[in-house]
Amino acid sequence: MGAETRRLIAERAAQEVTYGMMVNLGIGIPTLVADYIPASLDVVLHTENGILGMGGSPEPGREDGNLSNAGGYPVTIQPGASFFDSAEAFGMVRRGYLDLTILGALEVSGKGDIANWIVPGKRVPGMGGAIDLAQKAKKVIVLMSHTTKEGHPKILQECSLPLTVKEGAHMIITERAVMKVDRGELFLLEVMPGYSIDDVLNTTEAKINVDHVRRQTIEE
Amino acid sequence: MRSKTCTLSELNILKDNMTIMCGGFGGVGSPPSLIDWILDSGIKNITLICNDAGFPWIGPGKLVTEKRVSTLIASHIGSNPEAGKQMHQGELNVHFYPQGTLAEKIRAGGMGLGGILVDVGLGTSVEKGKEKTFVHGKEYMIEPALTADLSIVACKQADLFGNLLYDQSARNTNPLVAQAGDITIAEAAEIVHIGELNPEQIVTQGVFVDHVIKSKGVDWKWVWELKREG
Numbered sequence: 001m002g003a004e005t006r007r008l009i010a011e012r013a014a015q016e017v018t019y020g021m022m023v024n025l026g027i028g029i030p031t032l033v034a035d036y037i038p039a040s041l042d043v044v045l046h047t048e049n050g051i052l053g054m055g056g057s058p059e060p061g062r063e064d065g066n067l068s069n070a071g072g073y074p075v076t077i078q079p080g081a082s083f084f085d086s087a088e089a090f091g092m093v094r095r096g097y098l099d100l101t102i103l104g105a106l107e108v109s110g111k112g113d114i115a116n117w118i119v120p121g122k123r124v125p126g127m128g129g130a131i132d133l134a135q136k137a138k139k140v141i142v143l144m145s146h147t148t149k150e151g152h153p154k155i156l157q158e159c160s161l162p163l164t165v166k167e168g169a170h171m172i173i174t175e176r177a178v179m180k181v182d183r184g185e186l187f188l189l190e191v192m193p194g195y196s197i198d199d200v201l202n203t204t205e206a207k208i209n210v211d212h213v214r215r216q217t218i219e220e
Numbered sequence: 221m222r223s224k225t226c227t228l229s230e231l232n233i234l235k236d237n238m239t240i241m242c243g244g245f246g247g248v249g250s251p252p253s254l255i256d257w258i259l260d261s262g263i264k265n266i267t268l269i270c271n272d273a274g275f276p277w278i279g280p281g282k283l284v285t286e287k288r289v290s291t292l293i294a295s296h297i298g299s300n301p302e303a304g305k306q307m308h309q310g311e312l313n314v315h316f317y318p319q320g321t322l323a324e325k326i327r328a329g330g331m332g333l334g335g336i337l338v339d340v341g342l343g344t345s346v347e348k349g350k351e352k353t354f355v356h357g358k359e360y361m362i363e364p365a366l367t368a369d370l371s372i373v374a375c376k377q378a379d380l381f382g383n384l385l386y387d388q389s390a391r392n393t394n395p396l397v398a399q400a401g402d403i404t405i406a407e408a409a410e411i412v413h414i415g416e417l418n419p420e421q422i423v424t425q426g427v428f429v430d431h432v433i434k435s436k437g438v439d440w441k442w443v444w445e446l447k448r449e450g
Binding site: 047048049050051060063064065066067068070071072073074077083084085086087089090091093094121123124125126127128129130131132135136162163164165166 | 245246247248249271272294295296297298299304307308314316318319320321323324326327338339340341343344345346376386387388389390391392393394395396423438442443444445448
């Protein structure tokens with residue numbers, strides 16, 4: 001997926017962030033979402049490695065090896081930020097203080113099952129904090145490419161890979177569409193620029209309800 | 221209070237087959253001098269417990285790259301392809317836990333508890349083989365606590381008694397790991413006299429720390445540094 005497309009997905013995801021939310025952004029496209037959250041929303045970014053109130057990237061030359069995000073890249077902090085250990089970082093998550101988590105996935109099912117930590121026999125990165133976050137955040141948004149590199153659907157009737165969470169996703173945003181999962185049913189909400197409803201249906205294996213579809217809202 | 225500072229040559233505790241717990245997250249907050257000391261000792265068949273496998277040249281990842289580790293207990297190895305390769309070749313036995321569960325298993329070990337009750341991962345392969353119980357009608361997995369023969373941590377400041385202060389996001393798993401070792405060694409960027417640290421601010425109490433050594437500093441390059449250099 002090109003940089004432009006990744007940015008488009010991130011920009012759309014940022015529209016789901018509302019005033020005062022406590023938010024955790026995963027690695028990859030989710031990290032880009034931070035660039036599109038207006039400061040006026042007073043959002044508090046949480047990281048698994050122990051920062052509440054994370055800020056953006058530092059100016060080149062002002063990086064600090066001991067101040068980074070969960071992906072290991074240098075960050076800054078906002079006024080009012082705090083540092084803490086990993087037990088507390090996940091205590092906040094389990095206790096239900098996280099309003100929103102935005103993460104990537106390898107597969108999602110129409111019921112909201114998410115698979116993103118293992119391709120048995122091939123790639124086994126490990127779950128990291130994804131299971132904790134996907135199971136415990138109040139809202140879970142998945143950002144990913146609509147299909148695999150070979151063009152196969154990634155939004156499936158049933159996930160083929162081991163699950164990260166059962167029925168965890170509330171929303172899926174791809175380069176083709178914005179979808180929501182509601183009571184085990186998948187709804188198409190928006191079609192992204194350059195695609196038609198058929199383009200979405202033809203590349204989605206899961207059954208998808210199109211009664212509520214509207215055109216995408218991001219202007220070129 | 222007696223001084224716990226020492227040089228590593230005075231310590232004779234490393235041996236094959238031991239369980240070592242290492243602080244850090246992606247190598248941030250991992251103790252570089254203590255990791256090099258373990259590498260130089262030549263010990264092998266280590267059971268390594270840490271948040272993740274770092275990078276092949278960063279943090280505890282070095283021990284994996286040099287094939288000193290036979291069992292790895294972690295939440296993530298994605299940033300260390302060497303760990304994945306050894307795992308697939310059957311040379312490295314890896315046990316994965318959700319990151320928060322792993323942290324809490326370590327914390328329980330340090331706090332003298334038998335384990336924790338946790339529901340993170342129910343409905344996934346995480347629950348496979350786990351003993352379960354119900355409390356107030358809710359289902360939980362029983363996760364036994366983790367301790368280690370040796371815990372190694374990095375900190376910004378240590379006093380001679382072993383009270384520790386950390387540096388920003390380099391704190392991460394270090395306070396938990398420091399509590400869970402039968403022997404704990406803290407590697408400090410700065411060592412100060414007893415009484416110099418503010419008692420209100422101490423994060424790890426000296427009672428958990430057996431030895432304090434002076435760090436030689438980080439001897440690896442971060443991924444973002446390498447990218448910047450092209």
